[in-house]
Amino acid sequence: MKHTDLALSRRTVLTAAAAASMGSLPAWAQDKAPIQFATLLDFTRVYTFLTAEYSQGQQDYINLVNQEGGIDGHPIKLIIKDHASYPERGIALYNEAKAAGAVFFDFLSSPVANALMPRVDEDHMPMIAFAHGRADAADGDAFPYVFPSAAIYRSQAALLLKYIDEQEGGLKGKKIAFVHIDSAFGKEPIELIERVAKTKGFELKLYPYPVPGTEQAATWSEVRKNRPDKIIIWGAGPGQAVSIRSAVTNGIAPKDIHSVIWLSESDMSAFKGNEVVGVKRVTLVNTGTGPAILKRIVDKVVTPGKGSGDKAKVGTTYYNIGVASMAIAVQAVKQGMQKGGAPLTGEKIKAGYETIKDFTAEGLMPPLTITAKDHQGGGAGMISEWDGKQWAPKSDWGSAYQDVVWDLIKEDIAKSKEKK
Numbered sequence: 001m002k003h004t005d006l007a008l009s010r011r012t013v014l015t016a017a018a019a020a021s022m023g024s025l026p027a028w029a030q031d032k033a034p035i036q037f038a039t040l041l042d043f044t045r046v047y048t049f050l051t052a053e054y055s056q057g058q059q060d061y062i063n064l065v066n067q068e069g070g071i072d073g074h075p076i077k078l079i080i081k082d083h084a085s086y087p088e089r090g091i092a093l094y095n096e097a098k099a100a101g102a103v104f105f106d107f108l109s110s111p112v113a114n115a116l117m118p119r120v121d122e123d124h125m126p127m128i129a130f131a132h133g134r135a136d137a138a139d140g141d142a143f144p145y146v147f148p149s150a151a152i153y154r155s156q157a158a159l160l161l162k163y164i165d166e167q168e169g170g171l172k173g174k175k176i177a178f179v180h181i182d183s184a185f186g187k188e189p190i191e192l193i194e195r196v197a198k199t200k201g202f203e204l205k206l207y208p209y210p211v212p213g214t215e216q217a218a219t220w221s222e223v224r225k226n227r228p229d230k231i232i233i234w235g236a237g238p239g240q241a242v243s244i245r246s247a248v249t250n251g252i253a254p255k256d257i258h259s260v261i262w263l264s265e266s267d268m269s270a271f272k273g274n275e276v277v278g279v280k281r282v283t284l285v286n287t288g289t290g291p292a293i294l295k296r297i298v299d300k301v302v303t304p305g306k307g308s309g310d311k312a313k314v315g316t317t318y319y320n321i322g323v324a325s326m327a328i329a330v331q332a333v334k335q336g337m338q339k340g341g342a343p344l345t346g347e348k349i350k351a352g353y354e355t356i357k358d359f360t361a362e363g364l365m366p367p368l369t370i371t372a373k374d375h376q377g378g379g380a381g382m383i384s385e386w387d388g389k390q391w392a393p394k395s396d397w398g399s400a401y402q403d404v405v406w407d408l409i410k411e412d413i414a415k416s417k418e419k420k
Contacts, residue, residue, distance in 0.1 A: 038097035049237035056309035057322025087115035138376035155379035157189035162400035177228035213239020236262035366397035
């Protein structure tokens, strides 16, 4: 079968899954029109390492919401399509979904999200960009309809640096190696780390490796020569396991390896026993099925056989991020409707987002407060450590160096205005 046939088959399945989520609605749902969310994601090309679990979490959570009464009696319908991380395809799918009545969007792809940010602002259509995309999307003045709704990449790097400084002997005088994929995503936190290096007195060395990240041998040979005290790895998907394996092979202790959020249980399954116990990462949602919202999903959706995917994935990092993304959106719609009433519009959803205060999705995530200015929501997260079986918390929820994060955002916006 050709690649295009596979993609078309995948889109057919996704459309069927979205329709199925509406197929067994309770009687109350027949009275009010559905609210349509468009989750236009990359299931087939670049983000395949996370999209299936992420979408599964989204679908199961929306199933739960619909079972529990929807939003003011309105069921939620998901429009699920595959853009394969091609911006032009994402734009076409956005136009289709908007024409079909969608009022909220998620693209889970930095190239597609970045391409559509100006469009959603122009159309007054809110979109979430949970923990990905451009840093200046955090500024609600610059991008009023874009909501990262979690720590952007610079905030994640700041959390790692703060943890090393406070819990691992300090930053002053240390050699920090930043090993990253050679892409816009991989370079995103460099300016933040450079600024903090000046104030905290540590030496920073940059070690890029080529896209897609599966070949890193030459890079790690250079890292070994410099003998760094701490390592920050910045990649995603299969390249992350390659980074960890390469670091350990070159004599770096797992306890000295620190990662961006994109390091999952599936990535760590490539290692046996305790060989990489001690690796740390940024965590933006609790994992497992302990949070109350996950317990209800298990009881009402998964156990009765109404789930949208593999039961073994329920509670994983990417599944729970999917749940969080939809929980935030649902909360924004609820508050928007409470404030503005029906019919629902993008402007009302935006207003709902900007009144979210200390929202944790029933203990799933750090308290989130979004304002008209701050669409990141504070930049909070925690550091967790791989214990051989799961990601165990090593810090409380908190944020770091937000003054530096926002200085850089302001500079980005100023540069963008100069280009125009």
